[in-house]
Amino acid sequence: MAGRPTVRSRRLGAALKKYRLVAKFDQPQAAEVIANHQARVSRIESGHVVARPIEIRVLLAAYGMDDPEVCGRLEKLAKDANRRGWWHEYAERLRPDYVDHITLESDATHVRDWHPAIVPGLLQTPAYAEAVMRSGPMSLTPERREFLVQVRMRRQVKVAESGTVREFIIWEPVVVHPMSSAEVHREQLAALLEAGETENVTIRVLPFSAAVLAGTTGFAAFSFGAEPTAEAVTVEHLGGTLVLEEPEDVAPYEHTFDLLRSAAMTPEESALNIRNALRSVDGH
Template sequence: MPAGGRPTVRSRRLGTALRQYRQAAKLDQVEAAEIIAASQARVSRLESGHVTARVIEVRLLLDAYGVTDPEVRSKLEDLAKHSKNRGWWLEHAEHLRPDYLDHIALEDDATYIREWQPVLVPGLLQTSAYAEAVIEATPHYIAPERIAHLVKVREARQAKIEEGGAAYTAILWEAVITQPVVNAGTQREQLSKILEVGKRKNVTIQVLPFSAGALAGSTYAFSSFSFESEPTVEAVTMENLRGTSVLEAPEDLAAYSNAFDQLRSAALGPEASAQFIRGALRSSKENPS
C-alpha cells in the first residue's frame, strides 16, 4: 500500500493508465479481476492508486488489454517497480503538506516541466532570499524554523533543472519582473538568477508583456508535467490557499495545454525576454529604492 494509506502520485498514474486501457478493451473490473486471479475490490483499489499493482499483474493486464507498445509497457512496469521508492523529499515529509509532496514527486519524475506565473517567480527559479520573503508573506503563520526548512526544500527542488533532468519552460507575466513583491535588493538578486538560469540549454524563460492584454488574466498560475520523450501534458498542478490541486482528467490536461500554448505564443521570445529582464535589472540598479 502507498505510504500513509493514501494514493501516491506514481500509484495513481499507474492506476489511471490501467483503467483507461481496460475501458478501451471494453472489459469491466470483474473480468480484469479474473485475469490476475484477484477480487474486483483489488482491481478497484489498483485503479484508484490506493494499492500498487505488482509487475506481473501489470504484464497480465496489459496482455489482456491488447497493449503491445514496448515503450508504454516499460513505463507502466517502471511505475509499478518504483511507486513505493522513497524520494529525497520524503525525508522532509513532517514539514510538508501531502499535496506539496505530490507536486515534488511530479517534478522529480518529469521530462518536461512548464509553468505560468502571473504574480511570483516560480519556485524552481527563486533565490533563497526571495523564497524566504514570499513564504513569510503567506496569510497563515509559519514558524521561523519551518520557513528555513521550506526554503531548503525549494532549493533542493532546483537540482532537477540545474542537472538537466528536465526541459523547463517558464512564462512570467511582465508584473513579475517590473512590479516586485519583495524589496529592491532581493528583486535585483532574483532577476540576476533568472538571467543566469535562462542560459541553460534545457531552460526557456519568456515574459508575457502587458500589451498581451487580458490573456494574463485567463488563468491562475499553474505547472504542467510530461513524463515521456514527447511533451504531452500528463498532469497539472495549481496552488491555492488550501494547498496544491493535481489535475489529471483528459479534459483538464487539454485545457491547460492549450492555455500554455496561447500564453507562449503571445509572450516575448527567449532572447527578447532576456533583454527585457536585463533592462529591468539595469533600471533597478540606476534607481535603487
C-alpha cells in the same frame, strides 16, 4: 499497500484504466484476465493497490498495448510506487499535497510552469523565496520559512540534476516591478538570465498587453514520457496544492499554456526584457 495512495500508484492506476477503457473492457473482464476479483482491479485503478509486474504485462497485452516503452514505464511506476525519494527526510514537516507535487516534479521529463504574480519556485533565489513567504497571506515563523526555503532550493538542485526539460512563462509586471527590495529584485533578475542560458530551460515573458490571459490561475504541468503532453497538473491555492490527474481535468491547462506561450515573447526577446529591467532597477 495500505492507507493513502501515493501519487505514483495513482498515476499507474489511471494509466491502466485509460488503456482498459480504450480496449472497451469493463472491470470484471479485466479481473478475469488476471484471474482475480473485480475489487482488485478497482483498487489498482484507484491507486490503493499497486499492480504486480506480471499483472501489468498481462493486462496491457489483453488491452492490445504492446509498446515496450509503455510497459517498461508502468512497471517502473509500480516498482517506485512506495519508494522513498530525497524529500523523505522532510516529508513529516510537509503537507501531503506538497509531497505529491515534489514527487511529480521529481518524476517528470518535462515541467511547464506559469505563475502570474511571482517568479516560479524553481527559479527563485533564496532571498526572493524568503520574501515571498514573508509577505504572503500565510503566517509563517522564521524557522518555518527557513525550512521551506531549504526544501525549495533542494528541489531546484534535484530537478536540474535530472535533466528535466523546464519551460517557464512569467508575466512582465513580475519582471519590471520589485516585489521586495531592489537588492533582492536585482539578484532575482540576474538569476533568471543565468537560468535562461541553461540547457533544457526556456523562459518566456508574457507582455503587459496580454492582461486577459494573465488573469489565468498559476499552475505547473508535468509530462513523464518522451513527448511533452501534460499528464498531471498542480494548482496552488490558499489551502494547499490541488493535484489534477484525470485527462479531462488536465487538458484545459495544457491548452491554456499553449495560449500563454503563443502570446509570450520569444526566449530572446524575454532575455532582453529581463536585461533591461535589471539595468533600470536602480535607475541606471
